[in-house]
Amino acid sequence: MLKITPYLEFDDEAHQLHDRTCGATIGLSFSESAVLAHLLSQPDAICDKEALIAVGWPDRVVAATSLTQCISTLRKKLEPFPEIQLKTIARRGYQLHVSPKSHVTMLAVSDAGSIKDALIDVSLMVKVSGILILLGIVATLWYQSDYHQVMKHAARWASDHEINLDIGGTTRPVTLINPKGVDSLHPSMWQKHIAPESNSIQGFNNFGGFAFTDGNHYSMALCDLDERGECRRDKIVNLTAIDLTPAGLNMVEFVELSKRMEERIRYNRILIPPGEAGGDLVEHHYNGDVYFPVADELLVRADIGISLVYEQPLGGKFYSRACITDQDCLTTPIKYQIRGEFEQYRQKLGQLDVDVFHVKVRQKDLIMPDVVSASAMHFYREIRKHNIRDEELFYMRVHADNGTAVWVVPLLGSLVAWTKYEKVAL
Incomplete structure (x- = not known):
């Protein structure tokens, strides 16, 4: 099980993505799973098309359009996760980039590890802003409380x-x-x-x-x-x-x-x-x-x-x-x-x-x-x-x-x- 982001995991054996924010499972075809695994093994590297065809369709001869269709389908399945960007590099191949900043709005509370990783992954500015907002909410509730009025x-x-x-x-x-x-x-x-x-x-x-x-x-x-x-x-x-x-x-x-x-x-x-x-x-x-x-x-x-x-x-x-x-x-x-x-x-x-x-x-x-x-x-x-x-x-x-x-x-x-x-x- 490979953790792509604090809330998204990739099971290459079962050919599945697991979204911890809602507990959803996203199925992948053999080719999609193999191509994604290869791209994840070389983050931010440009992988040429021949290498991706070789891992996605081993011992088979397929047209380049098969890879194009596979990449298109994979992008749609990764679309709910803006941290993950599957880019086309003209005349060279494809590149997978995973942003270090999480855009997740809710984590599965049962997954302590994901919560911990997400909190650590958040930038200092975001943490400070969150603390200030929380303090502001607490101060507002205190100011409006009956005891404060008394x-x-x-x-x-x-x-x-x-x-x-x-x-x-x-x-x-x-x-x-x-x-x-x-x-x-x-x-x-x-x-x-x-x-x-x-x-x-x-x-x-x-x-x-x-x-x-x-x-x-x-x-x-x-x-x-x-x-x-x-x-x-x-x-x-x-x-x-x-x-x-x-x-x-x-x-x-x-x-x-x-x-x-x-x-x-x-x-x-x-x-x-x-x-x-x-x-x-x-x-x-x-x-x-x-x-x-x-x-x-x-x-x-x-x-x-x-x-x-x-x-x-x-x-x-x-x-x-x-x-x-x-x-x-x-x-x-x-x-x-x-x-x-x-x-x-x-x-x-x-x-x-x-x-x-x-x-x-x-x-x-x-x-x-x-x-x-x-x-x-x-x-x-x-x-x-x-x-x-x-x-x-x-x-x-x-x-x-x-x-x-x-x-x-x-x-x-x-x-x-x-x-x-x-x-x-x-």
């Missing part, structure tokens, strides 16, 4: 500083989360919306929390902490400023008003009777209220709910709901719901270890109100944009304890909210 999102944020906030008459440092490169991070951007003469909250003197900006809005998520450093669920304050003009929020009035608003109407809270357990699924539910003080406008509340149903260790079904109302119920509730699948990733957000939930949205439902007050018009427009635009979202859980968690939520851009946690057996 890394890019997390890399946008910094949490390397703290700012001091005076809430309820107590000043304490809170962690600041902001996009990298954003200016206007002075504490006054958060503090100026609270009227200093009425800044009092009873029993709110050991709070912890987070200040957050997406570059347009300034929000804070605060909770008074118990002796173990965990959030007291009845002492949560979430405020987001959507206007740079100081809102003049009276904290004494705000505490009472927020209680009335939450008692009056509630959409996203889940109440579980004591002792309820069991079920095939577990829903991890988070609920929080975010308030938006604006000077000379009605106080607007966003009742936010987030639910996770794990179907695998770090992935499953995702549900998010937001309901917008104002303090006088002039705005019929604006309800916005999202359903989709999530993948959970652990990432660094500056100095914070956070859980990033990459949500692929499958369904969006917007219940548009009959009436929108002037105070709520900004929220209606922003949520309407989300409803039209969002296909993928990133939610970030930046803190969690036994009964609460702090989330960065992609609502009205992005905001931070301290939420209550419930585990629901379904």
Whole structure:
């Protein structure tokens, strides 16, 4: 068995060519096989016609046209293999040339020797080009992967500083989360919306929390902490400023008003009777209220709910709901719901270890109100944009304890909210 190229073999005894790319066998006549064997024994040499007639038709007298016909047929059988060139040299004879560069596009994977020879036979330029193409494909797949998108999102944020906030008459440092490169991070951007003469909250003197900006809005998520450093669920304050003009929020009035608003109407809270357990699924539910003080406008509340149903260790079904109302119920509730699948990733957000939930949205439902007050018009427009635009979202859980968690939520851009946690057996 003579190997002509890394993928083409010649069996002169069986008078056959074997194509390893597809496993095909090409039959040859005795004369074709003998002529090809003679030409292969003298590669690139010019073989005269008399010698070829002698090996192709031994002990026989044939016309020169027999050799011409044999060469023509042999060329047709070798035509699928451009590396092999059977040339006619005028008035001298024939010459067989086998190119060292392979034009094969696929090898038989069962033939390790052919694969090895073909790879060795390929020029350095071809090898380098192949490696570069492979690296390009790998880089493209990595760039488009979900994990890379999560890394890019997390890399946008910094949490390397703290700012001091005076809430309820107590000043304490809170962690600041902001996009990298954003200016206007002075504490006054958060503090100026609270009227200093009425800044009092009873029993709110050991709070912890987070200040957050997406570059347009300034929000804070605060909770008074118990002796173990965990959030007291009845002492949560979430405020987001959507206007740079100081809102003049009276904290004494705000505490009472927020209680009335939450008692009056509630959409996203889940109440579980004591002792309820069991079920095939577990829903991890988070609920929080975010308030938006604006000077000379009605106080607007966003009742936010987030639910996770794990179907695998770090992935499953995702549900998010937001309901917008104002303090006088002039705005019929604006309800916005999202359903989709999530993948959970652990990432660094500056100095914070956070859980990033990459949500692929499958369904969006917007219940548009009959009436929108002037105070709520900004929220209606922003949520309407989300409803039209969002296909993928990133939610970030930046803190969690036994009964609460702090989330960065992609609502009205992005905001931070301290939420209550419930585990629901379904």
